Structure formats: C-alpha cells, structure tokens
Amino acid sequence: MTAALIGKSVSRVDGRLKVTGAATYAAEFEVPNLAHAAVVRSIAANGRIAIDTAKAERAPGVIAVVTHRNAPRLAYQPHKGLPDAAVGERLHVLQDDRVNHQGQPIALVVAETLEQAVYAAQVVRVTYRNEAAATDMESVDPVLPTGKPAEWEIRRGEPDSAFEQAEFRVDQTYVIPRENHNPIEMFATIASWQDNSLTLWDKTQWVHNVAEEIAAVFGIAADNVRVISPFVGGAFGSGLRCWPHVTLAALGARVAGRPVKLVLSRREMYYGVGYRPHTVQRAALGASRDGQLHAIRHEGFQETSTYEEFTEALLSATRFLHSCPNVHTRHRIAPMNVHTPTYMRAPGEASGMYALESAMDELAVALNMDPVELRLRNEPDRDEFKDLPFSSRSTKECYRAAAERFGWAQRNAAPRSMRDGRWLIGWGMASATYPMNYAPASALARLLPDGTAEVMSAASDMGPGTWTSMTQVAADTLGLPIERVKFTLGDTRLPRAPIHGGSMTMASVGSAVQAACRKARDEALARADANEIEEAMKRLGQVIEATADVAPGDETKRFSMHAFGAVFVEVAVDPDLGETRVRRMVGAYGAGRVVNPKIARSQCIGGMIGGIGMALMEHSVVDPRNGRVTNANLAEYAVPVHADAPPVMDVIFVDEHDPHVNPLGVKGLGEIALVGVAPAIANAIFHATGKRVRELPITPDKLL
Amino acid sequence: MHPFVLERPRDLSAALSFGAQAGRNDAPVEYIAGGTDMVQLLQEYVRRPDRLVSLAGVLDDGIEIGSQGLRLGAAATMAEVATHQAVVERFPLISQALLNSASPQVRNQATMGGNLLQRTRCPYFRDVGYEACNKRAPGSGCAALDGENRWHAVLGTSDDCIAVHPSDLAVALVALDASVEIRGAGGDRSVPLSDLHRLPRDTPHLETVLEPGEVITAITVPANAAGLRSHYLKVRDRASFEFAVVAAAVAIEMDGARIRQARVALGGVGTKPWRLPNVEAALAGAEFEPAALRQAAALAAEGTQGRGHNDFKIELMQRAIVRAVEIAGARA
Incomplete structure (x- = not known):
C-alpha cells in the first residue's frame, strides 16, 4: 500500500514542462x-x-x-x-x-x-x-436587471426604520473601477x-x-x-x-x-474579452452601542453592455455573512456602450465585500470597538437569508487563528498611532467568504497491466494545479504511487467536466476522479480476487476501465455552503508621498479539506497578491468621452510585481471537516483568497493615516 | 506594423548617410538601437518608418571616467551603466535613476541614447484609436487636455500638448549638467541635455533639436558633479517596473548645517526633463531644516498648470523635492 496522497504537499507534476517551456499553449x-x-x-x-x-x-x-x-x-x-x-x-x-x-x-x-x-x-x-453613446457611467441611470424584481431587490425585516433608529450609523459610497x-x-x-x-x-x-x-x-x-x-x-x-x-x-x-x-x-x-465591471455601492449599517447590527442596507450598480445584462454576486455575502434582522440589498445595472463584463476572480464577492467590510470597519471606529470583536458579536449561527444551517462555518476560528499569528492583540486602535521612521504603520482586517460550488462532472480511469493508470476528465488548469491535484486524488484512490498515474485534461474527447471557475474544480472533477478510480480499483480487485492493486493488475493482464459521473444531491436544500476566511494586513504609508507598501498579510481559511497544502498555499498567496493589485493599483482607465481604455497595456495598467508582494505572507488552513459539501469534502480556494484583501488594506490604511479612501485603487494621489 | 527595411550599416558614417530622424512621426527613416520602445511603437502602428537604421555595433558602448568627468557611449546599456563601479561611486544619482527604471530585462537591452529619445507614455499618443494627437498627427488636437490626464505634465505644457517625458535617466543627467555629443553629416556638436528636448509649444511633433541624420554618440557629465550628495526619488503606483508619477533628482553640497549649492530636477511632471533653477537658488545658502526646504520647494509650483486629474502632482512634486533633499543631505 502507498501512503495517503490527499493532503500531501506534492510538487506540480507539470512544473518542469512549464519552466522549461515544454508546455504547449x-x-x-x-x-x-x-x-x-x-x-x-x-x-x-x-x-x-x-x-x-x-x-x-x-x-x-x-x-x-x-x-x-x-x-x-x-x-x-x-x-x-x-x-x-x-x-x-x-x-x-x-x-x-x-x-x-x-x-x-x-x-x-x-x-x-x-x-x-x-x-x-x-x-x-x-x-x-x-x-x-453611453460611455460615462456617471450619466447613466441604473436600472434593475430584467426578470423578477424580487431577485434583485431583497428585503428582510424593516431595514429602513431600523437604520433610522439605530444609535450608530455608517452610510457611505464605495467605488471600484473596471479591472482587467x-x-x-x-x-x-x-x-x-x-x-x-x-x-x-x-x-x-x-x-x-x-x-x-x-x-x-x-x-x-x-x-x-x-x-x-x-x-x-x-x-x-x-x-x-x-x-x-x-x-x-x-x-x-x-x-x-x-x-x-x-x-x-x-x-x-x-476589448476582446470581458473584465470586472466598474461598480458603485452604497453601504449603510446601523448598530446599537454593544455592536449589534440592526440594519444593513447595501445597494450597488455595475456597468454592462447594451446587448447583454451581465450581473455578478455583488451583494450575496451581505445577506448572510453577519447576523442582522433587517437587511435590504438592491442590485442594478448601468447598460452602456461597452462590451460585456465578465467574471473576474471572486466575481461579485470581491467587489461587494470591499464595501461591506469597509463599512464594518467604519462602524467599528464609530463604536470605538475592535473590528474583530464587532464581527464576533454579529456572528450568525445559521444563514439568515436562506434560513438554513451552514454545512460548516469556521469564521471564528479564522479570526482567532489569523489574529494570533498576526499579533493583533498588540494593536493600538488609534489611527496614526504606529510609526516606523517616516512610515505610518496600519493594521487592518476583513472577513472573506465564497460559496462552495459543486457541479456535475465525469471522469474515466483506465488501469493498465503494467501497473500504471490513465485518468482523464476534460477539466482545465489555468494555474491552480488541476494537473497535480487530480493526479494525487487518482493515485491516492487507486493506491498507486503518484508517478504511475497519468492524468489528462483539456480535450473535448475526454469525459465532460464543468466550467473551471467558481472554485469548483476540486469539488466536482476531484469527486468524479475519485469515483472513477474507486470503481476501477474495486473492479480490478474483485476480478483478480486480489487485495493489492498492482498485484491485481498484473494478474488480470488486461485493461480495466471505469467511468463515473458525479452530481450534487439535495445538499443545497439542506445547507448553506460557503468557505469562510479572515485576512489581516499590515501596511506602511508614506504620509508625505502617499505611497503604500503592504508589509505583512495573514490569511486564514476554512475551506474544507485541503488536497495539496503546498499548491493551496501558492494559490492563496496568488489571490492575496491579486488583492493588493485591486486595493492599490488596478484600474482600467476608461475615457468617459468615448469608452476607450486609455491604459490598455501592462505599463500603465499596474498589477503587483514581486517588489509589491509583502515579505511576510502567512496562509493558515483551519481544520475543517465538512461531510455535506461533496464527496471529497473540499470547498474550493481559487477565489476566496482574493476576497477581503482590498477592504483589509483600505482599513489598514485608515488605521495608519486616519484617511478613509472609498474609491479604489488607493494610489498616492488619494493619500496626499 | 508598417513594412520596413532594416538597414544594418557597417559603421557610423554609413549609418548617418541614411538621414534618419529621431522623434518625428512623419520621418520615413528612423534609427533603432535597443528597440525596447521602438518595437512597441511599431507594433502599435504609432511609428511607421519605411526604413529602420540599426545602430547595433556602430556606436560606442564604453563607459569612461576621467578628469573631465564621465563619458557614456550612447550604446552602453542601462544595466551596464547602472552597475558600473565608478558610476555607482561617483555619480550615484545616475545609477539610482537607472535602477529605478524599467526591469532588469529592459535594462539589459535598452541603451543610453535610446533612453533619452524614448517617446512619451501619453496614452493618447500611443493609441492610434484616438485621432487627436498633435504629437502623432500635427494639427489633429490633443485628447489629453480634457481627457484622462493623471499621467500628464504640469510643467512646460502648451495648449497643444501636455505629454510627459518618461525618462528617469534624463532627469538625473539634467540635474548634473550633462551634455550629449551628437554626430551628423555636418560633423560633431555638443548640446546641453537641457536643450536636447524641445518644449511642445505649438510644434509638439518636434521633440528634439536633432537634425535629420544626426545621432547621439555619447553622454558627458562634468567632473564637478561628482561627489555631491545626491538622491533620486521616484514616486510611482507600484514598487518597481513603473514610470514615475513624480520623480526628483537632487544633488547638493553642504556647508555645515547649510546647503551651499543644490541641483534639482523633476521627472513625471514636465514635458521635458525639468530643471528648477529657482528652487536651486532658494536652496543655496538655506538652512538644512524642514521649513526652509519646504519654502524652497514651493517655488517648483511656479508656472505649473494642472489639467484636473494631474493637479495633485503640483503638491506631490514639492514634497518629493523636500524628501529627496533631506535624504541627500543626510548622506555622509
């Protein structure tokens, strides 16, 4: 028997191909x-x-x-x-x-x-x-998307009166530009x-x-x-x-x-592919002195084209992340003479949570309460929107683990209270969440007499490590050493896989690979009357092939299923020159089972650095006079480079066993690591400088 | 990309005979050296020469330091100059400006002469999807004046052009009173770097004083610039590999607690590398203390004109000067 491979930090099986230029794009x-x-x-x-x-x-x-x-x-x-x-x-x-x-x-x-x-x-x-042409979003009146208004405007309790009556109120507008x-x-x-x-x-x-x-x-x-x-x-x-x-x-x-x-x-x-839409959001929070949320009103609108109504989950998290009896969300679109936006890493959540978690920080300041404590006081014990229990929810553990690793207890709450020479130091945090998605998927496993196996599914690997993690799941399930298993993806001749997005590949394709391998293994062992797979394959002397199709059951009717996390950051801001450097980031995630900690950490670091881009630099500068993107190149559209990545990046996966989400028990990691980073940085910049910037990216001109 | 013939002359005189002209969009013949900027412009259809004259192998790439000062062959790469020991020790401002420019890959390829002649990053210049650009198409207008002009100049602007000169190197060199040696069919001449680039005025399509055929062969920096306390400060939107939002090149000589003399130049704010004699005069003899530095730096605002998105640069550049002087003065 081979040692368990799921949960092991296996290096990328395609790494050599990529770094030697042998991978064919x-x-x-x-x-x-x-x-x-x-x-x-x-x-x-x-x-x-x-x-x-x-x-x-x-x-x-x-x-x-x-x-x-x-x-x-x-x-x-x-x-x-x-x-x-x-x-x-x-x-x-x-x-x-x-x-x-x-x-x-x-x-x-x-x-x-x-x-x-x-x-x-x-x-x-x-x-x-x-x-x-409509090319200036400021001059476009947003409208509700086509369909049932109840899908776009959702209300529970009495949010308006609760907000008006709240002892402490925050009501601000947050803007995110278009990003590519x-x-x-x-x-x-x-x-x-x-x-x-x-x-x-x-x-x-x-x-x-x-x-x-x-x-x-x-x-x-x-x-x-x-x-x-x-x-x-x-x-x-x-x-x-x-x-x-x-x-x-x-x-x-x-x-x-x-x-x-x-x-x-x-x-x-x-111009030829979509982008994260420009959004304008208004977030209003009302709370009592003890920090209890009494009202959340969160509305937002986003650009879309004249020929398609693109919408993303801008306000979804607002409806369940924090406990609150009175909630109003309204999502609108601004149809313009632009091409259709699309999903960009953590679509909706990354944008919506920038507003929500910034507003939470503003509320914490108004209450003179620690922002972690404010969130803990509003921790729900079930999804109050869907009225379902969470399949698992590790927010508290994430706050605790990340805060401890970060040293949050040492924080002086007063803005401008920490310095390092000329630099103002700020600590900020935010929550993160992203839904667990699981979609029908198929895989084929083929056991060969020479003791190797071929496993395949028409999945994709845009970088998160599908090649590697599927090989791990297959080898682990078959009981073969990893180098004896060859996984193949990216071809319509292979069994169908769902879209490689929404952080669902491991949940879906991984479960299919596991099921196909289990089937093939069981069949081989039974037919050969053997206990050990390599022995069985040798004895059989023929190919054993099994396909499996997996699909979610009725879990979504019984549970609210999401990954949760918390991100803590330290920034240094030069108050004279307006430059911000992120010095430390700690992200803690409750994302179910982690198949490959090494690659998972890499994926989280990538998402967190992407969040630095969102917070501090990314901006497709659209000329409102005619809709052209003026900085349509990698010189003027800044994304983080190595020098922007903080020297200290910690990723913590809190122990989470979730038997409800999917057979593998994974929740997905691709998106959640970007969520919460922009507000955490904005909150840290406020802590450093006393300046609240409500329009991304936070470039030097906004901090002078 | 407009089809072109690549000429590979064997020596400089053969190169000169093609009559190439730098910095004019209607020029049918242009030089190419490292190509880090030219290739982008060709790909984007901004530059459409029929003939490109390669300067590879025909220009001096030497770096010499002598009693006269520093001489940089026009073909020396940014990387070679930035890491040259004598440059690092005696003209650190130049090394700093270079190391704050571009990326290692670009610095390995780009040359001294080409760096000075790189074209503006103005997005309206670089996007032929905009018809209006007086630099690209004389008389067509300027889309930047009322456009997305956060990147644009506040000094040396005109009603026809507010494009910023992008070079960091040129800012440091202007501060150090550098000159360029130029060779043309009519012989050799030397031009102070501060006179190499023209103000846009109503002819923004004419960027330099180079005549057709002329080529920059070397950069010279006088010896008296050596040994000054200096600092190149660059404010930008990310930590590396990005053009300046505002840059300040400062070299000072101290006299106890006072500044004896100062040279100050700015990048990211001018239509050309911008020297500030009024700030320098105010710094000369000034106490090395924040209020005096701020007062001197405030003079940088004279003659500035913001166009909305770039208004912040007027304040930021003063702060950048103060900071650069503070850092330079604190250097032993």
Whole structure:
C-alpha cells in the first residue's frame, strides 16, 4: 500500500514542462499550412461603419479580408453557457454594419504571416457614422436587471426604520473601477476545418462550452467540434466564456480554406474579452452601542453592455455573512456602450465585500470597538437569508487563528498611532467568504497491466494545479504511487467536466476522479480476487476501465455552503508621498479539506497578491468621452510585481471537516483568497493615516 | 506594423548617410538601437518608418571616467551603466535613476541614447484609436487636455500638448549638467541635455533639436558633479517596473548645517526633463531644516498648470523635492 496522497504537499507534476517551456499553449501548436489572422476593431462606441478594404486586399500575403459585406451569414443558434449573461444575446461578429462598443471586431484579415495580417488590418479604411453613446457611467441611470424584481431587490425585516433608529450609523459610497484580468498568456485560437468538422486549439477554462458555443454559432453539431486546451497561462475568469475571437478564427479558417491562428494583442485583451465591471455601492449599517447590527442596507450598480445584462454576486455575502434582522440589498445595472463584463476572480464577492467590510470597519471606529470583536458579536449561527444551517462555518476560528499569528492583540486602535521612521504603520482586517460550488462532472480511469493508470476528465488548469491535484486524488484512490498515474485534461474527447471557475474544480472533477478510480480499483480487485492493486493488475493482464459521473444531491436544500476566511494586513504609508507598501498579510481559511497544502498555499498567496493589485493599483482607465481604455497595456495598467508582494505572507488552513459539501469534502480556494484583501488594506490604511479612501485603487494621489 | 527595411550599416558614417530622424512621426527613416520602445511603437502602428537604421555595433558602448568627468557611449546599456563601479561611486544619482527604471530585462537591452529619445507614455499618443494627437498627427488636437490626464505634465505644457517625458535617466543627467555629443553629416556638436528636448509649444511633433541624420554618440557629465550628495526619488503606483508619477533628482553640497549649492530636477511632471533653477537658488545658502526646504520647494509650483486629474502632482512634486533633499543631505 502507498501512503495517503490527499493532503500531501506534492510538487506540480507539470512544473518542469512549464519552466522549461515544454508546455504547449494554444498559440504554440504546430499545424501545417497555417495562416495568420488579425482583427480590425472599432474606434467608435456607437454607430454605423463603412469599410474600404481595397488597400488591405492588395497588401502582400493577404489571403482574405472578411467584413460584414462578405462574411458568411452565421447561424448563431441559441446557446447559453453557464458563463453567458442570462439576459441578452451574445455579440455577433461581422454580420452587419452596426457597432455598439469600442474595440468591436469589424473586419478580419487572413494572411500568410502574422506581420502581413497585422499590416493589412491596419490599412483597412473605416469610416464611422457616430451616434450618441453611453460611455460615462456617471450619466447613466441604473436600472434593475430584467426578470423578477424580487431577485434583485431583497428585503428582510424593516431595514429602513431600523437604520433610522439605530444609535450608530455608517452610510457611505464605495467605488471600484473596471479591472482587467491581465493574464500573461494572450488569448489565442488555432482553427482547422476538415469538411464540416472543426478542431480548435484554444485558451479556455471550459473546452466543452467552446465546442457547444462554436457549434451553435456555425450551426453544426457540437460533436463535430473538438477543442484542445491542455495549458492555460493564467485566466482569472477571462477564459470562462467563449469570446468572439474564437468565432473569428473559425470563420477565417473557413473563408481561407486553411487553418488559421488568431492571437489577441495586449491592447486587444482590453476589448476582446470581458473584465470586472466598474461598480458603485452604497453601504449603510446601523448598530446599537454593544455592536449589534440592526440594519444593513447595501445597494450597488455595475456597468454592462447594451446587448447583454451581465450581473455578478455583488451583494450575496451581505445577506448572510453577519447576523442582522433587517437587511435590504438592491442590485442594478448601468447598460452602456461597452462590451460585456465578465467574471473576474471572486466575481461579485470581491467587489461587494470591499464595501461591506469597509463599512464594518467604519462602524467599528464609530463604536470605538475592535473590528474583530464587532464581527464576533454579529456572528450568525445559521444563514439568515436562506434560513438554513451552514454545512460548516469556521469564521471564528479564522479570526482567532489569523489574529494570533498576526499579533493583533498588540494593536493600538488609534489611527496614526504606529510609526516606523517616516512610515505610518496600519493594521487592518476583513472577513472573506465564497460559496462552495459543486457541479456535475465525469471522469474515466483506465488501469493498465503494467501497473500504471490513465485518468482523464476534460477539466482545465489555468494555474491552480488541476494537473497535480487530480493526479494525487487518482493515485491516492487507486493506491498507486503518484508517478504511475497519468492524468489528462483539456480535450473535448475526454469525459465532460464543468466550467473551471467558481472554485469548483476540486469539488466536482476531484469527486468524479475519485469515483472513477474507486470503481476501477474495486473492479480490478474483485476480478483478480486480489487485495493489492498492482498485484491485481498484473494478474488480470488486461485493461480495466471505469467511468463515473458525479452530481450534487439535495445538499443545497439542506445547507448553506460557503468557505469562510479572515485576512489581516499590515501596511506602511508614506504620509508625505502617499505611497503604500503592504508589509505583512495573514490569511486564514476554512475551506474544507485541503488536497495539496503546498499548491493551496501558492494559490492563496496568488489571490492575496491579486488583492493588493485591486486595493492599490488596478484600474482600467476608461475615457468617459468615448469608452476607450486609455491604459490598455501592462505599463500603465499596474498589477503587483514581486517588489509589491509583502515579505511576510502567512496562509493558515483551519481544520475543517465538512461531510455535506461533496464527496471529497473540499470547498474550493481559487477565489476566496482574493476576497477581503482590498477592504483589509483600505482599513489598514485608515488605521495608519486616519484617511478613509472609498474609491479604489488607493494610489498616492488619494493619500496626499 | 508598417513594412520596413532594416538597414544594418557597417559603421557610423554609413549609418548617418541614411538621414534618419529621431522623434518625428512623419520621418520615413528612423534609427533603432535597443528597440525596447521602438518595437512597441511599431507594433502599435504609432511609428511607421519605411526604413529602420540599426545602430547595433556602430556606436560606442564604453563607459569612461576621467578628469573631465564621465563619458557614456550612447550604446552602453542601462544595466551596464547602472552597475558600473565608478558610476555607482561617483555619480550615484545616475545609477539610482537607472535602477529605478524599467526591469532588469529592459535594462539589459535598452541603451543610453535610446533612453533619452524614448517617446512619451501619453496614452493618447500611443493609441492610434484616438485621432487627436498633435504629437502623432500635427494639427489633429490633443485628447489629453480634457481627457484622462493623471499621467500628464504640469510643467512646460502648451495648449497643444501636455505629454510627459518618461525618462528617469534624463532627469538625473539634467540635474548634473550633462551634455550629449551628437554626430551628423555636418560633423560633431555638443548640446546641453537641457536643450536636447524641445518644449511642445505649438510644434509638439518636434521633440528634439536633432537634425535629420544626426545621432547621439555619447553622454558627458562634468567632473564637478561628482561627489555631491545626491538622491533620486521616484514616486510611482507600484514598487518597481513603473514610470514615475513624480520623480526628483537632487544633488547638493553642504556647508555645515547649510546647503551651499543644490541641483534639482523633476521627472513625471514636465514635458521635458525639468530643471528648477529657482528652487536651486532658494536652496543655496538655506538652512538644512524642514521649513526652509519646504519654502524652497514651493517655488517648483511656479508656472505649473494642472489639467484636473494631474493637479495633485503640483503638491506631490514639492514634497518629493523636500524628501529627496533631506535624504541627500543626510548622506555622509
């Protein structure tokens, strides 16, 4: 028997491939006779276009210039994948002369080389008949999304009167700008048709959705679309949807009659895929002197496009995180001439919790109460929104463990009370939460006579370590040494996996892998009449194969299931120059079982550093005059670099056994580590300086 | 990317014969050295030369220190200069400015001459999706004036352009009275670095005084700049690999508790590297104490013009000067 592998800090099985450059990303597949594509994008936010392609068509190496005038009419059959907006219709490309946002694709050039394609795209002449465009969110009246108003405006108790009567009140507005995911790998697709079958090598977080979406767009059977995506160089949610460039690549390949590769430029990454929407939130808290919350009113609105109503879980956590009898949340959208936003790491929660947990800190200051104590006094014993018990909830343990590791007891509550030379030192904290998601998943396990195993599921690994953790689960379940197990993902020919997002991959795919391996192992042992798997496989001398499908049961009806956490930070602020440096971060998470502590820690550190970006620097600066993103590059859009990561980063996984969530007992870690970081930093900056900044990012100009 | 021919001349005189012109968008021939900025501009279709003349291997890359001062060959890389022992010891301001610039990879590739001639980071200049940019298309207007101008200049601006000069190196060099040696078809000349870049006025598309064909061959820094107490202070939106929000290059000579002489230049706020003689005059003879430093630094605000999002720079740059002088003065 081998030692248990689940729970062990196994190094990444794909680590060597990645650091030696041997991992093959979407743009790197060698496909014979490949042509290259470049996209012409709108520089108007709304209007009609006329296109003159004569010069582009004559440019060297050009194979085709596709516009709305000559593009094949695409089927665009109805298809809504999980990451698509529930209301509205996806962007159709090159089907008419209308543009409704900056950066909308309006022509596609296919040429022999990338340089030729890019040049020809640059000489396509476009004239615009501009129409009035909504590009300034301040001038757009937010509206409730389509659907039942009760879904968007939720009330329990008497929040208005309770707030008015509350002895202590906080009522503030918090603003988060648009943010872009900015993965280092650009989106890329290689499309190759054979008769009516299409192969796509694509950067995606969900191969099956790409196949189904493209099949619907072209009016072919999804079985005829194969999507291959073994490695993803970061995505953070940007690869959840199937974006229009995938259609463009397939369209280009069809028109050119050759395989076509399309890689977005960094500037195009700000127009061709979604982003975390700009949000404006008002959070009002009312409490009594003892810190008991009597009222929470939290409303927010966010930008979305004119053609789809994107919404995220902005206000969800507010309804259950803290105990409060009177709660009002209202979620609205501001439809604008922009492209549709999308999910970005901890979508909704990261934004909503910035407002809620900042307001909690403001309330703690008003009450002259320790912010941890304030939260402890409002710790609910069940989900008061769903009126269900939590399957498990380790908030108290997270506060305690993180506070102890951090040394929170030494904190002097007075702002500007701690210094290190010129630097003002501040300590701040916030809570974190993210739902436990578990979706149907399938896996196949194949035991070979040579004592090795192949296990597979069409999952994705954008960086959290799916390759490794699934290999661990499989080897652990089969009872084989890890090097005897080969896990494969990222291909629609493999058993279906759910979307690689919402922190659900371990819960879902992990449970399927476990189930398939258990089945295969049991069958091998039974058929060989053996007790030991390697012996059984040798004795059988034939392949044993098992597939398993897992799906959630009725747990969601019986329990409220979330991961919880707490994050504590120390910042240093230069009061003269306005610069903030994060010096220490401690995150404690109750996230169920941790399959690989080493990779889990790495994932949490990544999320926490992402939170530094959100708090201090990330901002897609949209020109309100026309909707262009002025800093659509990695020089002016700042994300944290190594020098921004604090020297001390502690991640604590509190012991949590949750038998209800899913067979593996995991809650997911991808998102929660980003949640709470921005408010914790903002709260620490207040503690350091006495200045409350309610608009992210907190750049030096806001602290002068 | 506009198709171009890459010329690889064997020596400098062959390079000069192509008549390349730096810093003009309508120039059909341009030089390329390290390429760290040029390649971005080519990719973004901002620069569209028909011909690129490579300076690789034809320019001096030496670093010399002698009785005349410091001489940096135009082809010396940022990394080589930043870590050169004599530069670190005698002209630490230059080393600091370089090490606060870009990333190690960029510094290994980018050259001295190219650094001085890098183009502004103004997003409206770099995005051809904006039609209005007087620097890119003379007479087309300036989208930054009433646009997203947090990055933009408050000194040396005009109604036609408020783009900031992005170089840190140039700020340090201006403070140290550096000059550039220039070679052209008409021979050699030397230009004080403070005169290399033009103010935008109503011709923002003309960025330097370089004539067609002329190339920067070296940077010289007079010996009298050596040994001053100095500090390069850079305020930015993240800890590394980012252009300045405000930068201050300061070199001072102390006389007991007083400042005998001071050189002060600013980055991130000017349409060109910005020397502040009025602040220097006020610092000369001033007591080395906060109130006196603040009073002198306040003179930096003379002639500033904010455009909204960048108003904060006027206050921040004064504080940056004070801090840089304090740090420089505290150095043994």
